[in-house]
Amino acid sequence: MSEQVPVLQARGLVKRYGKVTAIDGADFDLLPGEILAVVGDNGAGKSSLIKALSGAVVPDAGEILVDGEAVRFSGPLDARRHGIETVYQDLALAPAQDIATNVFLGRERRRSGPLGSVFRLLDAGGMRAEAARILGELDIKIKSMTQAVETLSGGQRQGIAVARAAAFGSRVVIMDEPTAALGVAESAKVLDLIQRIRDRGLPVVLISHNMPHVFEIADRVHVHRLGRRVGVVSPRERTMNEVVGLITGALALSDNGELVEVYR
Amino acid sequence: MSTKTKGNVSEFVLRTPAVGPAIALVAAVVVFSLTTNTFLDSDNLSLIVQQSLVVGTLALGQTLVILTGGIDLANAATAVLGTLLMAKLVVGGVPGTVALVTGIAAAVAIGALIGGIVTGASLPPFIVTLGMLTIVTAVSRIYAEGRSYPVTDDTLAFLGTRQYLFGHVEVTVGMGLALLMFVGAWYALTKTAWGKHVYAVGNDPEAARLSGINVRRTVLSVYVVAGLVYGIAAWQALGRVPNADPNAFQMGNLDSITAVVLGGTSLFGGRGSVIGTLVGALIVAVLRSGLTQAGIDSLYQDVATGVLVIVAVAVDRFSRRKQR
Numbered sequence: 229m230s231e232q233v234p235v236l237q238a239r240g241l242v243k244r245y246g247k248v249t250a251i252d253g254a255d256f257d258l259l260p261g262e263i264l265a266v267v268g269d270n271g272a273g274k275s276s277l278i279k280a281l282s283g284a285v286v287p288d289a290g291e292i293l294v295d296g297e298a299v300r301f302s303g304p305l306d307a308r309r310h311g312i313e314t315v316y317q318d319l320a321l322a323p324a325q326d327i328a329t330n331v332f333l334g335r336e337r338r339r340s341g342p343l344g345s346v347f348r349l350l351d352a353g354g355m356r357a358e359a360a361r362i363l364g365e366l367d368i369k370i371k372s373m374t375q376a377v378e379t380l381s382g383g384q385r386q387g388i389a390v391a392r393a394a395a396f397g398s399r400v401v402i403m404d405e406p407t408a409a410l411g412v413a414e415s416a417k418v419l420d421l422i423q424r425i426r427d428r429g430l431p432v433v434l435i436s437h438n439m440p441h442v443f444e445i446a447d448r449v450h451v452h453r454l455g456r457r458v459g460v461v462s463p464r465e466r467t468m469n470e471v472v473g474l475i476t477g478a479l480a481l482s483d484n485g486e487l488v489e490v491y492r
Numbered sequence: 493m494s495t496k497t498k499g500n501v502s503e504f505v506l507r508t509p510a511v512g513p514a515i516a517l518v519a520a521v522v523v524f525s526l527t528t529n530t531f532l533d534s535d536n537l538s539l540i541v542q543q544s545l546v547v548g549t550l551a552l553g554q555t556l557v558i559l560t561g562g563i564d565l566a567n568a569a570t571a572v573l574g575t576l577l578m579a580k581l582v583v584g585g586v587p588g589t590v591a592l593v594t595g596i597a598a599a600v601a602i603g604a605l606i607g608g609i610v611t612g613a614s615l616p617p618f619i620v621t622l623g624m625l626t627i628v629t630a631v632s633r634i635y636a637e638g639r640s641y642p643v644t645d646d647t648l649a650f651l652g653t654r655q656y657l658f659g660h661v662e663v664t665v666g667m668g669l670a671l672l673m674f675v676g677a678w679y680a681l682t683k684t685a686w687g688k689h690v691y692a693v694g695n696d697p698e699a700a701r702l703s704g705i706n707v708r709r710t711v712l713s714v715y716v717v718a719g720l721v722y723g724i725a726a727w728q729a730l731g732r733v734p735n736a737d738p739n740a741f742q743m744g745n746l747d748s749i750t751a752v753v754l755g756g757t758s759l760f761g762g763r764g765s766v767i768g769t770l771v772g773a774l775i776v777a778v779l780r781s782g783l784t785q786a787g788i789d790s791l792y793q794d795v796a797t798g799v800l801v802i803v804a805v806a807v808d809r810f811s812r813r814k815q816r
Binding site: 284304305308314316318319320321322323324325329333334335336338348349350352 | 680683684685686688689691692695696698699700702703704705762763
């Protein structure tokens with residue numbers, strides 16, 4: 229095992245909704261520079277775990293650590309302030325507004341001097357240029373920053389949301405099912421984009437149902453079952469069938485890292 | 493090449509929703525200029541603008557509310573209460589300036605109350621403002637004690653002050669103030685972060701929240717600003733007709749929505765512009781004036797306005813469906 233300090237870490241997280249336990253003592257580790265896939269069945273509690281890590285849900289117990297230091301997130305803005313950006317499944321874009329506006333939504337830049345401080349004038353040109361630079365850097369091809377987001381394809385919209393997260397995330401980018409709504413060609417582009425973000429040194433948490441996608445790009449796979457982590461495996465050492473076995477509970481990971489069949 | 497140009501033109505029209513209404517306004521002006529002798533008269537044009545000042549100002553506040561995905565049925569009632577406060581206070585010996593500020597402050601307070609209920613209790617604006625319409629109308633009638641109040645105070649009547657451009661074109665101070673307010677609102681909506689947030693909230697409140705926008709504070713601020721605008725509409729009303737009447741502007745709320753819709757702003761929120769609303773308010777006034785001068789009864793003018801509203805929404809819908 230490496231001695232690296234995890235960028236984002238969780239210990240014994242618990243979240244209950246009435247009688248339902250969504251997170252049941254879950255652990256989580258994201259190492260620097262990796263793509264960590266989080267997989268699990270529907271209802272396994274992946275979304276709740278991710279929401280806790282992105283600040284959208286406040287856990288009842290357990291702790292979250294950023295670069296080894298305990299933090300408390302009481303809202304998405306807290307996580308963001310720690311450099312953790314999330315790409316939500318429905319993207320959180322304003323469809324009628326243009327690309328530059330969407331990239332800077334909620335953190336607009338004003339002009340310097342009295343125009344900005346007194347007249348609150350936005351630096352529209354600067355934001356357009358910066359948005360174009362961000363998209364260009366990630367090789368997302370869009371002709372005009374003044375195009376409304378609703379005129380873009382699903383993959384291009386995903387690109388905008390991912391680029392926004394990559395541009396402002398200084399520590400972690402979390403992506404919730406980024407390829408779920410996309411066709412084959414567009415999915416390939418988004419996977420490519422995720423790898424480019426990783427290659428720039430930003431670790432990525434990828435929540436996905438799509439096993440081939442996970443095996444294509446993930447460095448490690450976190451398997452979630454019944455509200456907790458049941459194991460972390462390397463996609464190079466394990467097969468998709470073995471990971472599916474862990475997800476369904478047909479297989480379990482023993483203490484020495486061996487896969488054992490579970491008989492019930 | 494030609495398809496590309498066509499695409500760009502339709503995209504421009506779609507991204508600039510005031511273009512369609514502006515074309516309609518110009519068309520109406522041309523038609524009435526050709527069919528009547530008196531329409532293009534400078535006195536008549538001035539009158540058209542003066543007649544659209546109050547509804548235009550109400551529609552400006554209404555636009556802000558509709559952009560957030562809300563609607564305000566109480567705007568005209570709020571302005572009427574404002575006129576009564578201003579006029580009756582002056583009758584009771586209060587200085588005009590104090591009365592003016594009190595009337596405007598009351599409108600702001602009603603806006604804050606509506607915004608507070610809408611955001612605090614997460615109730616639909618339609619219901620909240622419907623209730624507020626009933627309440628404010630009743631309060632106005634109770635306060636007015638069954639009569640109207642003529643205004644003689646110079647401060648309250650200030651917006652009706654007339655000036656003559658080039659010796660014969662009649663303009664009022666109210667016109668200048670309205671123009672200033674529309675330009676100010678356009679600036680705030682398109683050039684500041686607040687405006688971007690107003691559009692984003694109307695577009696998709698959840699997306700706005702996840703983007704770090706304080707949705708409640710944004711919506712609340714819109715109702716407060718709208719209240720301020722309605723307070724100024726009350727001042728405009730006294731400048732136009734120096735008499736505060738509890739039964740005035742009974743259709744003002746719907747007339748303001750008409751102007752907003754004719755101006756190309758979507759009732760679903762997140763799309764539209766105040767410049768469109770200005771054009772929309774002028775379209776209604778031009779239509780009424782032109783039809784009057786063509787000798788058409790005012791009830792038929794109502795029919796024409798109603799048809800126009802439905803056509804405007806249908807055109808908006810159709811162009812959007814084609815786009816997708």
